[in-house]
Amino acid sequence: MQRRKFFSTVIGCAGASQAWASGILSAPPRVGQEREYQLALLAKMALPVLENMAAGTLKKNFRIEYSPIWRDRAAEVCYLECFARLLAGIAPWLALPDDHSSEGQLRQRIRTLAVTSLANAVNPDHPDYLAWRAGSQTLVDSAYLCNALLRAPKALWEPLDAVSKARLIAEIQGARRYELPYNNWVLFASMNEAWLLSIGEQADLLRLNTGLRKAQEWYAGDGWLKDGDSFHFDYYNSYVMWPMILEILQQVEKAGQRVFLEPAARLTEQALKRTQRYCEHLERLISPEGCYPTIGRSLTYRTAALQPLALLALQKKLPASLPEGQVRAALHAVHQSIWRHPSNFTSDGFLTLGFAGHNPQLADWYSNSGSMYIASTGLLALGLPADDSFWRSPALDWTQKRAYAGQPFDKDYAVDY
Numbered sequence: 001m002q003r004r005k006f007f008s009t010v011i012g013c014a015g016a017s018q019a020w021a022s023g024i025l026s027a028p029p030r031v032g033q034e035r036e037y038q039l040a041l042l043a044k045m046a047l048p049v050l051e052n053m054a055a056g057t058l059k060k061n062f063r064i065e066y067s068p069i070w071r072d073r074a075a076e077v078c079y080l081e082c083f084a085r086l087l088a089g090i091a092p093w094l095a096l097p098d099d100h101s102s103e104g105q106l107r108q109r110i111r112t113l114a115v116t117s118l119a120n121a122v123n124p125d126h127p128d129y130l131a132w133r134a135g136s137q138t139l140v141d142s143a144y145l146c147n148a149l150l151r152a153p154k155a156l157w158e159p160l161d162a163v164s165k166a167r168l169i170a171e172i173q174g175a176r177r178y179e180l181p182y183n184n185w186v187l188f189a190s191m192n193e194a195w196l197l198s199i200g201e202q203a204d205l206l207r208l209n210t211g212l213r214k215a216q217e218w219y220a221g222d223g224w225l226k227d228g229d230s231f232h233f234d235y236y237n238s239y240v241m242w243p244m245i246l247e248i249l250q251q252v253e254k255a256g257q258r259v260f261l262e263p264a265a266r267l268t269e270q271a272l273k274r275t276q277r278y279c280e281h282l283e284r285l286i287s288p289e290g291c292y293p294t295i296g297r298s299l300t301y302r303t304a305a306l307q308p309l310a311l312l313a314l315q316k317k318l319p320a321s322l323p324e325g326q327v328r329a330a331l332h333a334v335h336q337s338i339w340r341h342p343s344n345f346t347s348d349g350f351l352t353l354g355f356a357g358h359n360p361q362l363a364d365w366y367s368n369s370g371s372m373y374i375a376s377t378g379l380l381a382l383g384l385p386a387d388d389s390f391w392r393s394p395a396l397d398w399t400q401k402r403a404y405a406g407q408p409f410d411k412d413y414a415v416d417y
Contacts, residue, residue, distance in 0.1 A: 021043050021044035025041060034331075035382070035391050042376070044349065045375070047110070048350055050117050053128050066363075067363035067365055068363065070363075070366075070367075079128070081370035082371075084143075085370075086373040087144075088148045089374070089376025093379070118164065118168070122168045123164070139178045139188050143189075147195075172192050172195065183228035184227050184228075187241065190212055191211075193205070195251075198255070238308050242271075242274070245271050249267055249271055270417065276318070279312055279322060280319060283398055302375040303335060304377045304378055307377040307380065311377075313390055323396055327398075328395065329395040341358075343357040351373060352372070353372065
């Protein structure tokens with residue numbers, strides 16, 4: 001009854017949704033709460049952004065917080081970061097079929113807001129027209145938007161009117177104007193071309209294939225990729241590299257294309273195995289308390305560090321070594337460790353700079369509070385319906401929890417694929 005009462009309220013009142021979500025996120029742990037917890041987090045992230053953008057008030061009401069060492073970025077790109085990254089994480093949930101449940105009604109509302117916001121984003125006469133020409137950061141976040149469109153074409157692309165579709169295609173093609181640093185950014189260019197390919201537009205096959213080929217050449221071994229010529233012990237394999245490599249290759253294979261004349265199917269199979277191995281490491285990095293090492297760049301992206309685990313869960317491609325109930329329990333523990341702190345959000349509901357709470361000193365020179373919405377990619381498993389085995393299978397202790405409780409756990413050895 002309490003859950004039904006919430007949804008009847010949240011569908012009509014954003015303030016009530018924020019209060020409900022805040023209560024769920026700060027409550028003591030409860031068995032079987034995992035999906036409800038993630039759904040509350042999704043609503044808390046999405047509604048302030050999409051309600052404002054659909055109404056043309058995002059730039060007016062979202063007071064951007066910048067890194068104390070912010071430099072070399074146009075301020076207006078922050079709103080594109082916020083919108084694109086949010087959609088990348090919530091797209092699979094928006095893609096679930098309509099139903100008459102209370103959750104279904106909430107999804108229909110958020111989907112309608114998202115499509116309206118997307119049309120506004122490419123309308124030059126709209127107050128919330130986004131910064132498609134504000135510098136090279138545009139390329140990054142146009143790619144996250146394309147990633148969202150690949151994840152939910154029927155929910156986000158197909159409902160758009162013809163004018164908005166034409167405008168969006170032109171903006172994505174226009175991102176080709178920007179130079180690429182020799183690092184993970186090559187995958188942003190490839191992602192844009194993969195999306196254009198998916199809708200029947202002419203893709204730049206050199207840009208598409210070069211990102212995939214360079215990423216393959218940067219493989220360091222045992223599931224880890226270098227970022228360009230250098231190895232970085234951080235979570236960019238999660239934020240960008242493995243999810244984009246895998247999803248771009250899947251689209252290339254679906255389209256019947258090759259990668260520099262090499263069959264995409266073989267590369268997709270290889271990338272999946274390597275992503276699975278990386279996920280085995282990610283899971284082992286989660287402590288018995290649900291914490292993970294605070295290492296490397298962009299730590300303020302929070303639960304985006306878990307994106308590959310959530311993505312493989314969504315695609316039903318977790319390795320045999322990681323049962324669904326084990327991954328679900330581990331992810332839930334991390335979500336609670338980070339999101340239980342109220343200062344992750346401002347008083348008006350937007351994300352702050354920080355990690356487990358507001359700590360702007362952790363932000364990198366390129367980060368602002370719009371950048372933080374990449375954390376939504378830790379929620380990709382919400383694209384599985386509530387009755388899916390991922391949510392229904394028995395919860396299992398994850399590796400470190402078993403290890404430090406003196407329980408049996410699997411040994412770990414390097415792989416050579």
